Amino acid sequence: MAPEQVDAPPPGDGPESTGPAPAARRRVRRAEIVAAAARIFAQQGYAAVGMRDIAEAVGIRGASLYHHFASKEEILYAVCLTVTRELNEQNLPFLDAPGTPGQRLAAFVRAHLEFLQPRRVEHIVGLHELAALSPAHRAEIDGYRRYYQRRVRDVIDAGMRSGEFAPADPRLAAFAAFGVLNGISSWFHEDGALDLEEVVRGYVVLIVGRMLGSREYFNGQNS
Amino acid sequence: MAPEQVDAPPPGDGPESTGPAPAARRRVRRAEIVAAAARIFAQQGYAAVGMRDIAEAVGIRGASLYHHFASKEEILYAVCLTVTRELNEQNLPFLDAPGTPGQRLAAFVRAHLEFLQPRRVEHIVGLHELAALSPAHRAEIDGYRRYYQRRVRDVIDAGMRSGEFAPADPRLAAFAAFGVLNGISSWFHEDGALDLEEVVRGYVVLIVGRMLGSREYFNGQNS
DNA sequence: GTCTATAAGGCGATAGAC
DNA sequence: GTCTATCGCCTTATAGAC
DSSP states (O other): OOOOOTTOOOTTOSGGGOOSOHHHHHHHHHHHHHHHHHHHHHHHOGGGOOHHHHHHHHTSOGGGGGGTOSSHHHHHHHHHHHHHHHHHHHHTHHHHSSSOHHHHHHHHHHHHHHHHGGGHHHHHHHHHOGGGSOHHHHHHHHHHHHHHHHHHHHHHHHHHHHTSSOOOOHHHHHHHHHHHHHHGGGTOOTTSSSOHHHHHHHHHIIIIIIISOOGGGSSSSOO | OOOOOTTOOOTTOSGGGOOOOHHHHHHHHHHHHHHHHHHHHHHHOGGGOOHHHHHHHHTSOGGGGGGTOSSHHHHHHHHHHHHHHHHHHHHTHHHHSSSOHHHHHHHHHHHHHHHHGGGHHHHHHHHHOGGGSOHHHHHHHHHHHHHHHHHHHHHHHHHHHTTSSOOOOHHHHHHHHHHHHHHGGGTOOTTSSSOHHHHHHHHHIIIIIIISOOGGGSSSSOO
8 A cells, every 4th residue: 555645735736837727617618619609509590500610619529519518409508598597687677776667767778788789699599599499498598588578568567657658558568669679689780880879878768768758768868 | 197186175174174274383382382481490490490391391292392492592582582572562662652751651560560460480581591591692682671671761861851750860760660560570479469450550659659759640549 | 293212411419539 | 628430310402203
């Protein structure tokens, strides 16, 4: 039996080799794969993309992806879950903040658009590729989306009952508002004629001031 | 040599066998294939659908589709071209009709929504699967779409310059209007809580009366 | 106009070396 | 953690019989 070497330092633990811990490196790798997959899925569509395409985008071979994800669908699930859950966590608090329904919705519209700006490809995937998810994953994502939309509809409903908003069917107004908000993914580009701040200001006016009829935001002085 | 039988009627040309001419039958078959493909493409996504899936939906074998279309992409092209071109042909005349910009846009919104109601699946395909078209086909469809949107933006611009509409960036207002209009494909179902006429009336008010600010349509008395 | 049979290649996923 | 090699299946499209 070899002599016991208790408390000996692990080999190679010198100052120059202290990189990120293995668990952190693994998380970073997963995030790289998810980001690359989101970009390619958004451009070509989930079914048209091969595991080899995703792997090439992160500089590894197709088989190596299976060390990080059990299947191609798990990568899609990670893309959709991340963007959808963070959308809820980041933006719904603005609907609970102090202020009138119009003020809360205006802050929400700004937050929604600014959140999605750096996550454009993930949002496109989350909007268009849900049919490719497994039934269980699909149900989970749909749950987040339904809750998000219902919370907005409830605030619209409150604003109409208080008289701050002009009368309309709250369901229809909520569908229309999300049509405007989500439509941005199909036309906005960073190098386009409009920058994000112009879009945010304009959409707060068009949605909260005009479509819902809040006088505070009708002319864009407060957005 | 057999005796000549000039002007003899073709065999089986009796009264009970006079069906459609062969050219008409062929056109009908093509339309059947396009309709079935649109439905399946909309549900599963173009790349996830096989030629065998389309063939099965019309009751033939996969190879038989190649008698009607040269490739799978040609079927997608037929779906996209038909719905996009007819959208232009059917609805743009409402923008040239007599009346104020608000009246013309209100008629256009109604026509757009009523046109798409029986073509929901084709519209979804035309919105989401353009990336799978060949570059030449893609350019043709994009041309129709750009023209359609520019015509609407021009009417919005005219209404703002005449003072009928409230001031706003016409590009942003047009994007917002199309966001509302096209968003309907992702939530409207025939057996849902709202019927089409309610949606049409509500959207004319929300888009023309509220978002654009035409007083004639603000309260829904004229829609 | 539809069929059967098949060519030629890409797919997701796995096994096992290093 | 990534690699090479490969399995079995599915894909679009073609050839030629009927």
